[in-house]
Amino acid sequence: MEGDRRNEVKFSSRIHMRICLEGGYHVLDESTLYASDHRPTARQLWKQPIGMLEVGILGAQKLLPMKMNNSRGSTDSYCVAKYGQKWIRxxxxxxxxxxxxxxxxxxxxxxxxxxxxLGVFDNCHLGGGGEKGPSGSSNAARDSRIGKVRIRLSTLEANRIYTNSYPLLVLHQHGVKKTGELQLAIRFTTLSLANMVYIYGQPLLPKMHYLSPFTVNQVENLRYQAMNIVAMRLGRAEPPLRKEVVEYMLDVDSHMWSMRRSKANFFRIMSLFSSVITMGKWFNQVCNWKNPVTSVLVHVLFLILILYPELILPTLFLYMFLIGLWNYRFRPKNPTHMDTKLSWAEGVNPDELDEEFDTFPSSKPHDVVRMRYDRLRSVAGRIQTVVGDIATQGERFRSLLSWRDTRATSLFIVFSLCTAVILYATPPKVVALASGLYFLRHPKFRSKMPSVPSNFFKRLPAQTDSML
Structure with a gap:
């Protein structure tokens, strides 16, 4: 600029800063499901440690070639471990x-x-960085993933040394692949058993998360910023941990939509209800006298609990105690590893995998995006139907006393009055005995038609008729 103009125009640089004045929170940089640290940000609020974790990274076996070097397969591997704020390589x-x-x-x-x-990676920045992958594409810009292992400390017995080989599994666009095994030696040493037991009764997160909680969007935004800060800090280390390594270790894409994860979570829910369904089938068999001996024993146990109601709760806890002792025989001897069946990674559709590895926003053609959007709409429609059915049942239960259906509410309040009078006049043992014998009655005295309470409940109004 000319001399006069130079004095008039002044340029000032800008410094972008993010300052946190409240150290009582813990900002997660990893997925909440695999968190390794729950301490507040302020070091003054940290409590004394309860134990020590020792990890020996021994080696790896049967690794696959990750790149081509002098016309042959090669792998230059290193291992990364992350726990709390400490990263090692x-x-x-x-x-x-x-x-x-x-x-x-x-x-x-x-x-x-x-x-x-713990994650194992192939260093693609050695030897000039000009190597080619098995498919012919350049891997110089990113270190390749070989696999990852997670170990929950609460599943480790104290003061015991675990020496195991863990399979390294990685999910590609073409499916899941075992890329080798990682050999580890782990020992979790507790300093005080009393402190360990005390921890189990304490809140998981610091106090500020409960006094002034973050919203879900704030948690996700803070996690994204924390991941970027960690990646920049570790990228300046020597040797550096590059961004792709940090993102893989911190599960940067855990919140993204995936048909595979949706299926896996659905079957996880079904497995949780499997025990309840099993108990229901067993009780149905008892009621239908499929096994007369079992039905008679259940009747005897039921009569004892009715005659001596003070034994109900002790019997329940004793039953759980016996189940716990029985399951002790089948406890896992070693820490669990990645499970391809649980992750639903073995039978996944190739197009679903391609969708999972797609960028955000999508880089696929419009017709592919349209097809995936239609598929997502069909899945969301089924979820919407299930959620609507649950809401309908709740609205029917609420309409019992809302007088939306005056005749149904009148019948229910009259029934409630008669039931209250009968229960006041009848000893509780007699009511419980009559109810139990009614539910355990022989199939000869059962009807295949729905019961009167079921028919009455299904006729109650819901808010579905007011929806557009």
Missing amino acids: TRTILDTFSPKWNEQYTWEVYDPCTVIT
């Missing part, structure tokens, strides 16, 4: 499918209900 072992690291690290443990994450 082993040295890179060049050109071997069975690297031996033999490195040991320790962490202080403040909460046993946390997870340590």
